Amino acid sequence: MEKRNKGTQQLKTGMIKFFVTALSVSLVLTGCGGTNGESGTNSTDANNTTNTEKANTDNAANKDAGAVNSDAGKDSGEKVTLEFWGWQGKFQQDFTKIVISEFEKLHPNIKVKYIPDQGGNDKLTTLIAGGTPPDVGILDRFMVGAWAAKGSLEKLTPYLDTDSEVKADNYYPGPWAEANYKNDLYALPFNTDNRVIYYNKTLMKEAGLDPEKPPTTISEMDAMAEKIFKKSSSGGYEQVGFIPWMGQSYLYTQSWNFGGEWTKGEELTPNDPQIVKALEWMVGYAKKYDMSKINKFNDVMGKTGINPFWTGKVGFMVDGNWILNDLTSNAKVKPTFDWGVAMMPSEDGYPQTTWAGGHSFVMPKGAKHPKEAWEFLRFIGGHDGTLLWAKRADAGNDITAMPKVNEEIKITENPKLKLFVEMMNSAHYRPVTPAGQKMWDETFRVQDLALNGKGEPKKLLDEVKKNVDNELKKLQAK
Known part of the structure; x- marks a missing residue:
């Protein structure tokens, strides 16, 4: 990921160069493939703005990442227990055994309590609003911008000022840009796909x-x-x-x-x-x-x-x-x-392309142990943790968000997977906007109407434009 002084320029370059954003009408997902069967699909509207203002105000004095001092990237050395919000089932078992256990060996003062995702994003939003969030969580990368806009995530940019290992160049441009909102980093990319x-x-x-x-x-x-x-x-x-x-x-x-x-x-x-x-x-x-x-x-x-x-x-x-x-x-x-x-066929005169999705690791607003949470984030979302997870026995055809790791595990030796990996550097991603979920939902709504002869494409998409603009104004007014 990236840093404020060195990384801002990299971020701007990446975001300018790469811009963009699952199933049939009857099988709509969020557009992200699963990991060991855990899809992590959106179970709530990213713009379902439960009231986070109180939690944000209460924590503003000492929790705003923008106020983190020069020791931001160093854990306190005290014995703490971090709460990690993640998918349940096989992912929980494997991630705990393969990745979390190694982190705890390297940081004997930090224990990680895994909290299985029960209730989806609605539950996580409620915890954040109530001032009792986990320290680290998994979030669809597509939703990062919306959650950052409503104040539900801690800024990670200040931590990068003291961290020489985490930088934008370590990741594919699309996943990195999708983890940023208004030139600030709010997540570390996890897996990816296209x-x-x-x-x-x-x-x-x-x-x-x-x-x-x-x-x-x-x-x-x-x-x-x-x-x-x-x-x-x-x-x-x-x-x-x-x-x-x-x-x-x-x-x-x-x-x-x-x-x-x-x-x-x-x-x-x-x-x-x-x-x-x-x-x-x-x-x-x-x-x-x-x-x-x-x-x-x-x-x-x-x-x-x-x-x-x-x-x-x-x-x-x-x-x-x-x-x-x-x-x-x-x-x-x-x-x-x-x-x-x-590669997918394109309209005459336009380049063949693709788009990428995936998930990310975030620090919810009001995390109780921000320094230790960052240490955990930089491990599981950085090279070492990503490599550990990528090397698991049943990783199959998963793609990591880090080119170097993909090279190390030699996934391009699989001729069928090689094309996916090669396209990652130019993959589009969905717009990073507070109204992203609204626009995503609206496109499926009008697609269904159009396919069933219940409206003309131009009029329907003009309606989408009006609806997402209204949604954006409503969100920005809060």
Whole structure:
């Protein structure tokens, strides 16, 4: 991550260079893949602004990270117990054994009490507002900006002034920028992910297409997909070429493939002409291939218990690196067809791209042991802790937010995973804004309306623009 004096310039460079932000209409996630089955998906609106003002005021005198002195990065040496808020289940067991235990060996004066996430972000928000937050927690990186804006997180920037090991260059630009808000650091990136197109070489060959030449443009995708659609005896679909809202394909994803931009300076622009064009293109599929027939196909896929692509009935599908784990973790996944991965097709004249998501480690506002919490944060979110977690036996196809660690564990030797890693340096990420969750939710709302013929894309996205602007004004007024 980064520092105030040295890091601010790096941050500005990274944020200028890289800007951006999960499933089908019926399977919407926050856009982050899981870790050992723990998705950490948003269970609450990031802009659900419970009253944190009292907690913030009570702690302002001695808890504001902006007032941390030159010893900010050093733990007190006293015996303390930190509270760590994280996912329950297998993640809790493995992270405690692999990472936390090593931290405690290095810091015998610090014990870490793991608090399983029960109640999701609503519960964590309540603890912060009540002045009883954990010292460190896991938060979807997409939500960092919104939580920072409402005063729910401690600034980490001052700690970087005394820390030579934590800096922006250690991380991919997207995850680092997403962990910052208004030129201040509020989180350390944890895991990350991005999206590509999976393509069924067998279906391509059967359709008379070259299985070694996946589509690179939207027009190529449309032409190839049309040849793969095959109707069933009942009038539905036996197999499909491509569905623009299946898997990790939805408006956010396709907007970048069309060259759309969600912000212009400080302004949110969900009705950007290219985003409108992306939604119009998606609606074209719903009309051409009959939304009701596609829904029936999706229902059948949902009953298989596996990702639709692994059924062998889908020609092209946008999804993340995490579904590669299905090949070893899901006994039902036994592909009998040839397949590959490639960059998503883009509109003619625009570069092929992707977007990254992931989680982060944060220090909630009012943490009782900030110095020790920082020491813990810099370990679990830094090189050593990240490497320990990345080297676990069942890490599978996870990608860390640190290029050096990915090099050390040699994940690019996996030919299917190599592409994901190579794209991380140019991956987009969702807008860092207090109204980010609102805009995310609104896009799925209008996408559903548009696909089902209940509104025109331009008017619907103009409505989104109005709604997110109103949300932003409301949040900024508090």
